[in-house]
Amino acid sequence: MKELLLEASKIKFLVGDRHTIRLEGMGGAGYGWHHEIVGPQGIVSVEVGSSVTPVVGNYSGPPPNTSPVTTIFTVTGLKPGRVSLILTLSRSWEKGVKPLAERIFDISVR
Numbered sequence: 001m002k003e004l005l006l007e008a009s010k011i012k013f014l015v016g017d018r019h020t021i022r023l024e025g026m027g028g029a030g031y032g033w034h035h036e037i038v039g040p041q042g043i044v045s046v047e048v049g050s051s052v053t054p055v056v057g058n059y060s061g062p063p064p065n066t067s068p069v070t071t072i073f074t075v076t077g078l079k080p081g082r083v084s085l086i087l088t089l090s091r092s093w094e095k096g097v098k099p100l101a102e103r104i105f106d107i108s109v110r
Contacts, residue, residue, distance in 0.1 A: 013044070013077030013109040021073040023087065023103065025050075030091045031100055033071040039083030043109055046085065047074040077109035 011019055023033050035046055049072040075085060084106055088099035 009103070010106045010108070011075070013075075013107060015077050015079060015109060017077045017109075019075045021075065021087070021103075021105070023071050023073070023089070025069045025071050025089065026100070027069040030093075031089050032092065033073075034088050034090060034092070035073060036086045036088075037083050038086060040081050042078055043081035043083045044085070044107055045076045045078055047076075048072070049074070075105075075107065077107075080109050082106070082108050 013019065025031055025033055035048065037044065037046065051070050051072060073085075073087065084104060087103040087105070089101040090097065090099040
């Protein structure tokens with residue numbers, strides 16, 4: 001298994017600003033991106049969506065049954081304040097296991 005990948009970023013928002021974070025997943029292996037907001041409630045909202053990247057190529061047999069899935073987090077600044085947005089790549093059924101990857105965003109809304 002890969003080592004935990006930790007990346008931190010700072011994002012500055014004005015109230016009403018939106019920022020999109022796109023992260024490629026490993027759905028075929030059972031991994032998905034999950035989010036947690038740490039800090040005061042109501043500073044940001046997070047909408048979660050996804051898009052599937054079709055597999056392209058010349059195949060003589062049936063197409064593969066999985067395609068890469070990109071998880072899309074849309075963060076909106078709601079009111080002034082600071083929070084951390086923690087995104088983890090993990091399997092939902094593996095409790096107590098370190099995530100395969102983690103991204104931390106320090107968000108400041110003015």
